[in-house]
Amino acid sequence: MTIRIANIYYKRLSALADNVHLLSLEHKKIWERGAEMLELEKEYLIPAQKFVFIMPEYNASFPGILKLMLDNSDVKKCWWYKKAILVGLSDGRAGNLRGLEHMTAILHYLKVNVMYNKLLLSKINEEVNKDGDVLKPETDKAIDLQIQEFLKF
Numbered sequence: 001m002t003i004r005i006a007n008i009y010y011k012r013l014s015a016l017a018d019n020v021h022l023l024s025l026e027h028k029k030i031w032e033r034g035a036e037m038l039e040l041e042k043e044y045l046i047p048a049q050k051f052v053f054i055m056p057e058y059n060a061s062f063p064g065i066l067k068l069m070l071d072n073s074d075v076k077k078c079w080w081y082k083k084a085i086l087v088g089l090s091d092g093r094a095g096n097l098r099g100l101e102h103m104t105a106i107l108h109y110l111k112v113n114v115m116y117n118k119l120l121l122s123k124i125n126e127e128v129n130k131d132g133d134v135l136k137p138e139t140d141k142a143i144d145l146q147i148q149e150f151l152k153f
Helices: 002-016 035-045 064-071 097-109 137-152
Strands: 050-056 083-089 119-121
Touching: 002 050, 002 083, 002 137, 050 097, 064 097, 083 097, 083 137, 119 137
Parallel strands: 050 083, 083 119
Antiparallel strands: none
16 A cells, blocks of 8 residues: 555656655665665665655554665765655554654654654555545545645745
8 A cells, every 4th residue: 555655646746846756665675785775875865855755554653674774874965954744554543643753753863854744544445446546535635735735845
């Protein structure tokens, strides 16, 4: 479901802004500061000024691979004084609230400005279908609002 939500954001942001990229950590060798991590930094992290973090709930937080990417990156070049929005998703009823709060604390430590409007997508299997279509009009509106605010942020 995470990549489905990421694709929704990617498509909508690409229609409104230039130079939008989608980075999935799936199959990335970023558990150490090796060649693949350095290339990811060079291509995506260092040039970016804004980030959208789409985070599934995992053990009441977010997946460890995301924390490994943060830990293995050049913090000053990749994160300092940049901006981010957070989107949490879960099959439960809290939309990864704990994970978003955990990530907010980490990003603040990395000197990233986190936008106040954090979207919590609960019961995600009822929100998005297998084709990546948003099923509920109120969720569709919430995504659009967050994106509009992010573009102004």
